[in-house]
Amino acid sequence: MAAITSKQVQVPHGPEAKLVNLMAPVEQRAALVASCNKRFELSDRNACDVELLCVGAFSPLEGFLPKEEYESVVNDMRLTNGLLFGLPIVLDTNSEDIVPGDTVLLSYQGQDLAVMNVTSKYTPNKPLECLKCYGTSSLEHPAVQMVAMERGKYYLGGPIKGLALPTRVFPCATPSEVRATLPANQDVLAFQCRNPIHKAHYELFIRALDAPNVREGAVCLVHPTCGPTQDDDIPGVVRFRTYEVLKEETANPRLRWAYLPYSMHMAGPREAIQHMIIRKNYGCTHFIIGRDMAGCKSSISGKDFYGAYDAQEMANKHAGELNMQTVPSLNIAYTEEKGYVTADVAKAENLHVLNLSGTKFRQMLRAGEDIPEWFAFKSVVAVLREQIQTAPPRH
Known part of the structure; x- marks a missing residue:
């Protein structure tokens, strides 16, 4: 039988067994938006990851992986603290302008979803990422093709705060x-x-x-x-x-x-x-x-x-x-x-x-x-x- 909490349900993933909620309180959202010095338009895949981070589906993550965490998940299928994690959660970009220290407004199809404090910007080793995560670096694999041809040159890491969840034609319960x-x-x-x-x-x-x-x-x-x-x-x-x-x-x-x-x-x-x-x-x-x-x-x-x-x-x-x-x-x-x-x-x-x-x-x-x-x-x-x-x- 899996372990249960005092509320008698399965414990969330992570050493603290805590369900992460990255949604900012309503009264703080305007100030968060005002603090941003850059704007970034999310892809469909990015927007899914932002939503899952914000609602705690990727608990205990509180943002996109910085370089050292990315490399740890790629190489060992674990975060640097040893916690098991299957695939790296990353935000990709081709932008030369966004740099560590920036506060970036993440938007998707005209909707502001989150604010990200960029702590890390790095050039991923995409062939190694694909080989380790997908077992192949061949473009014949759909995810290898996605990493090689859809994702941008750089990955950004850092914590996020949620402003809203994407407006979808189907509801996605948290x-x-x-x-x-x-x-x-x-x-x-x-x-x-x-x-x-x-x-x-x-x-x-x-x-x-x-x-x-x-x-x-x-x-x-x-x-x-x-x-x-x-x-x-x-x-x-x-x-x-x-x-x-x-x-x-x-x-x-x-x-x-x-x-x-x-x-x-x-x-x-x-x-x-x-x-x-x-x-x-x-x-x-x-x-x-x-x-x-x-x-x-x-x-x-x-x-x-x-x-x-x-x-x-x-x-x-x-x-x-x-x-x-x-x-x-x-x-x-x-x-x-x-x-x-x-x-x-x-x-x-x-x-x-x-x-x-x-x-x-x-x-x-x-x-x-x-x-x-x-x-x-x-x-x-x-x-x-x-x-x-x-x-x-x-x-």
Whole structure:
């Protein structure tokens, strides 16, 4: 059982077990803005990181990593004090004008989000960062391409104070808000995803609630990432709509739903650790982890960058230190004879397994064909069909 606080919920990450809140009091915000001598426009990814820092999802961090902390996380997957941390949280820029000592107003799409005291400006070793964090420095990896081609020449480090959270079309509950919805003294499983949820996924997290290391009465926090991800993924706004209709269709009292403004790195094992730390801060005690979690393929050869169980092994290795438990997601198959069963049962009983690939599913959506009810929820199909028929063609 994971440790709990006096309020009988999971402790936040860090030696002080304290949920960070970087939002400045309302009466201080005008003075903070007035103190700024520079302005900086955030990218979509930057804005996600600012929001997660401000609400405490990256507890115990209080800002973007300075050089020594960045290098420690890159090389050792730990902060300089030894605390486990999966991926470096950095603010990138090409600006020659911003220097240590500056007070910078961080804005996003016309909205002032935070004020940053710049304490560090450095040129990162991007090839080393990619090799250590993603296991490769090849541009065939989407995050390597992001670091090399999207991120600026310099990284800025320093503490931030929040002014406002980004205005989004979907609400992203803060860690404290999510914690307020969780049952006291009870196991809370986290289910991470970045795609629409189909029936096999649903079976995974419903069955995980009955895992041997999960207590009776546990709940599952379905916590999809809705920030930027791979170019060919379904847009976050559309994914959000699929989750909302599914929440209504299933109306399952053992589920909690929230949305995470996190930008995926597809970093496999390292990202598994990052996701566990974030979900720990949201109050979860258990993390459901599947095959090839946060994995990706070469954009040229199609070869997987990570082994199917690399992320699970990394998560299991550090679960105790993170004060969490892992629940491996079952390998589920749909059979004509018995519906959804584990793949082992399907094989042992020689059952007839039905399959539908993601590519075939998308083709059927475009063509207006009926989608098998065993594969997808009707409500989700309706949202996806509307999106796929109105989206501009890809070139």
